[in-house]
Amino acid sequence: MxxxxxxxxxxxxxxxxxxxxxxxxxxxxxxxxxxxxxxxxxxxxxxxxxxxxxxxxxxxxxxxxxxxxxxxxxxxxxxxxxxxxxxxxxxxxxxxxxxxxxxxxxxxxxxxxxxxxxxxxxxxxxxxxxxxxxxxxxxxxxxxxxxxxxxxxxxxxxxxxxxxxxxxCVMVEGRCLLSSYATGQSPNTFGACSPGAHVKYRENLDGSMDTRLNGVLIDHYEAGENAGYPTLCKGRFRVGGNIYYAIEEPxxxxxxxxxxxxxxxxxxxxxxxxxxxxxxxxxxxxxxxxxxxxxxxxxxxxxxxxxxxxxxxxxxxxxxxxxxxxxxxxxx
Amino acid sequence: MKISVGPVLYYWPEDQLRAFYDEIAASAADIVYLGETVCSKRRSLNLSQWIELGRKLQDAGKEVVLSTLTLIEAASEQSAMRRICDDSPFLVEASEQGAIDYLAQAGKHFASGPSVNIYNPRSLQLLAKLGLKRWVFPLELSRKTLAAMQQERPDGVETEVFAWGRMPLAYAARCFTARAHDLPKDDCQLRCLDYSQGQVLRTREDEAFLCLNGIQTQSAKTCNLIGEVADMRELGVDVLRISPQPRHTGRIIQAFRAAIDDEPVPALEPMAAVGTCDGYWRGEAGMQ
CATH class of the missing domain: 3.20.20.70 (Aldolase class I)
Structure with a gap:
């Protein structure tokens, strides 16, 4: 190989x-x-x-x-x-x-x-x-x-x-539009997923951290948790009553x-x-x-x-x- | 301009599918796409039943198209795709290049679905030479791109735009509905049957963001281009696609028919599960 x-x-x-x-x-x-x-x-x-x-x-x-x-x-x-x-x-x-x-x-x-x-x-x-x-x-x-x-x-x-x-990538590459749905730019059209220009990290007063992509909350980290890059399929979301990595873990x-x-x-x-x-x-x-x-x-x-x-x-x-x-x- | 009803993207039981298509048979839709495009485990109808249903819709005056599976991984799925191409008495909508190749080799005309990436005129012209009769404009592209594509569109190829519905944004090996129930994909217990329009994924601020539909991920918001119908007519768009939802599909078709006929159009927002969007059309984020 x-x-x-x-x-x-x-x-x-x-x-x-x-x-x-x-x-x-x-x-x-x-x-x-x-x-x-x-x-x-x-x-x-x-x-x-x-x-x-x-x-x-x-x-x-x-x-x-x-x-x-x-x-x-x-x-x-x-x-x-x-x-x-x-x-x-x-x-x-x-x-x-x-x-x-x-x-x-x-x-x-x-x-x-x-x-x-x-x-x-x-x-x-x-x-x-x-x-x-x-x-x-x-x-x-x-x-x-x-x-x-x-x-x-x-x-x-x-x-x-x-x-x-x-x-x-958990999705089939080339057929994933999640990034452009959130930001207007996708791997297909722009050559990047969850592009950096749309990313915001904000530390809250209690030491917790929010990561956003074009305003969409991708993840929230408690103080002391390591905050990752907000690739949009790798955040924690709510489905039904549960909050978890609904699509994929980092x-x-x-x-x-x-x-x-x-x-x-x-x-x-x-x-x-x-x-x-x-x-x-x-x-x-x-x-x-x-x-x-x-x-x-x-x-x-x-x-x-x-x-x-x-x-x-x-x-x-x-x-x-x-x-x-x-x-x-x-x-x- | 014609109105099409796209393939049902959700897992509906047989009774619900049949009742839905009874309503569609009596509706103002011109074209009906049938078949399973998301998951090979969804078998409310088998191929011969789809074909039989298609004949009934034909008798009701509809043009019928059979769509193929979008993500073909197993050999059995490829065989099922080939069987559709072999046996369909109707035009086939190829959802990926495997079906395109199989149909083109058989010398059959075909349509291409929204997941076939035709992003430029050269791609469109190439497929036209192979037998493409109609293509669905990719979801993430803008009006500006559509206008340029229409300028260089080959003769004999119709353009269809996804005008209403939750947008299919991604496909995965993993089943997110099974995952939401902590079930392995191989033993999913067909949980998609419990969600007739998918399962909303919300951010931790309670914003409805995406919609889980088995291995497919959709937009939570409904794409709504009813305000652009006149513009699309100017651009030479031939077909407007309405993506089926469990309620109101007939009324939505009626509203688009009214828009095409320049008649007053009712507000469609209440018929969307969690709001509408048209950002892609304007060259912005799709969710806008």
Missing amino acids: ELVCPAGNLPSLKAAVENGADAVYIGFRDDTNARHFAGLNFNDKRAHDALAYARSRGVKVFVAINTFPQPDNFGRWREAVDRAAGLNVDALILADMGVMDYARERWPELNLHLSVQASATNPDALAFYHRHFGIRRAVLPRVLSVKQVAQVAANSPVDVEVFGFGSL TSLNTLDVLPELRAAGVKALKVEGRQRSPAYVTEVTRVLRAAIDALNADPEGFRPQGEWMAALQKVSEGAQTTLGAYHRSWQ
């Missing part, structure tokens, strides 16, 4: 390369990618430097252009495709049918991957993207059980990549426990989420997953996640918790 790691900037890219990534994925500095955060991502020169650095060490570079352009801004996505093609990157990670159609026509030799944002969860959907755009790999949404991943991979016309670690996906099953399922690549995270995060996660994949390849039967790996991943997880997510039926 290929290890695909996130890089929001050059230091993170170097951290990924140095710690054993087989490929890194990056985005340009605008809303053409799904981590459109202030101060993040690569301009032309940085992208050049990144590519030169990774190439000299035998590591591939993918560029994510995985948001959905509208009629008045389609040109920006076209330019992003042209720029990535000019850089001669190893693959483009695309989500929009129109952008894929353009890439296929203008740069037929380009290697296209289907982004998780394209929401393809079954073999017929993968066949659509393969037939019309010649994609060679697809990243599956984080909603399938291990058994379903195996069934999709077995019937897919293209290689399958899945998420191995990182923040967890937690990260960690697949070390099912790595042998994913490998046996024919998964070709393991992706790490987190272009918005620090170089220290990229270092730790890449190091651990590299060690895990190497151990798995050396002895598939005897593979057991090591305590040190789990502890290291726990430390860099959201809310210091991890889950197997949808890979395990009990979570669903």
